[in-house]
Amino acid sequence: MNLTLEQIQDFKGKYPRQIWSLFFSEMWERFCFYGMRGMLVFFMISQLNFGDEQANLQYGATQAFVYAFTFVGGLFADKILGFRKSLFWGGLLMIVGSVILSIDPHQFFFLGIAFTVVGTGFFKPNISTMVGKLYKAGDSRTDAGFSLFYAGINLGALLGGYFCIAIGKGEMFSSFIPEDKRWNVAFSLAAIVMVVSLVNFIFTQRRLGPIGLQPQTLNADGTFSPMAKWKEYGVYVLSLVFVPIIMTMVSITEYTDLFMYIVGPLTLIYLFYEMTKVTPAERKKLWAALVFIIFSILFWGIYEQSGGSLSIFAANNLNKDLLGLDPNGVNNSGGAFFIIFLAPIIGLLWIWLSERKLEPNTLIKFGxxxxxxxxxxxxxxxxxxFANLQGITSLNIFTIALLVITFGELCLSPIGLSIMTKLSTEKLQGMMMGMWFLASAYGQYVAGIIGANMASAREGATNYExxxxxxxxxxxxxxxxxxxxxxLILISPFVKKLMQEVH
Structure with a gap:
């Protein structure tokens, strides 16, 4: 099916047909990712005998590298692989990582995590960029499309976030799975759904037209030729070289500290260099994008306690007064559950407000x-x-808090993906999407430090304390x-001028 970009973007209705296929590929990939994410802290404490403080730091380091590597994956996709090949290669690496963990998660924990980190870096930013390519510049339906896509992310997060931790802890299927194999099965589940994601994407490619194809080399005479194969194969080899490096840096958190102190300034320097090559109007948009990126670091630093300190809080301080559900499972999947229902509604709300010229600008949404x-x-x-003297409190109140936090996430995260595609230049879209996820890496890193500080402040304390x-x-x-x-709301008029025609 040889569709042109114009045919793809000239769709009727609220959503392009291709977004549903990308939705399902992303859904199963997020099952894999959030399933393992939800297991990390609990597994490290209960199976690897890490202390609470160490587990929080390891969690922050792991998640930071997951998102930091999306910058590398986005860069290689822009320059060499193209979005499709980058996505497929990343998916294969994630499958390898999940299989390694399923074989022996105790012995090969950090090796499996390293493969997953590198694989996610190639997969995650590029499928989001392809969603952006389905829309013409200035299409008011773009935010709604990303909100729907975000629902797919969270359907995977809901299923993976609950099932994997519940199987590992023995809360589900314990009569069928031997106790010493529960964690193996939980990690195996992540590998299986990742295979489903890649198979779905193979069929999706037929309807993507030119979107995500490998970039071509510009010759001196103005013609184009295919990318040199040695460059493509060099990316594959280099990404495998990264695996033992990431394994070492994640397992020793002091290396993570050093990495985070260096990579941020270097990335900004590279962005400033690229900004010298663009027009003044494009440069203003990139400055606006940088404002969104910086504030998102703070947002994710606060939000991402769910995988760290809130995981420990759920295990130690919550009861089962919500339908008898496992508190850790609710913590891992509750936000995703709410997003599945709220994301399409919020997306349609933006369209409804836009048609009446009442839609708030993106910075107000961030605020x-x-x-x-x-x-x-x-x-x-x-x-x-609502706590008793044993320090056990209500899972119901905790879940209401997740609902309110979800409204905040829906105002920021799917809109953030959309605004990066709107404010980026054509040649920097993969890089800017990578920078968006790099900001998430710093947020994860900060989240780990915050969680560790909470844990270290309470050594030897009672559960109530x-x-x-x-x-x-x-x-x-x-x-x-x-x-x-x-x-953010106060500075919105200034940033709106930098964004120009982008809303």
């Missing part, structure tokens, strides 16, 4: 995201008022989020 995030963390703080320490920390995070949201 609202922070305000909802802050209110959600205040509800997490409020769980202490631990609950008070965590909830007081969540109150502070709520204050930071609310302040950031107000600042």
């Amino acid at each position: 609202l995201g922070f305000i909802f995030l802050g209110l959600g963390y205040y509800l997490l703080f409020a769980t202490k008022f 631990k609950l008070i320490t965590y909830t007081e920390g969540y109150k502070d995070l709520g204050i930071y989020a609310l302040v950031a949201g107000l600042v």
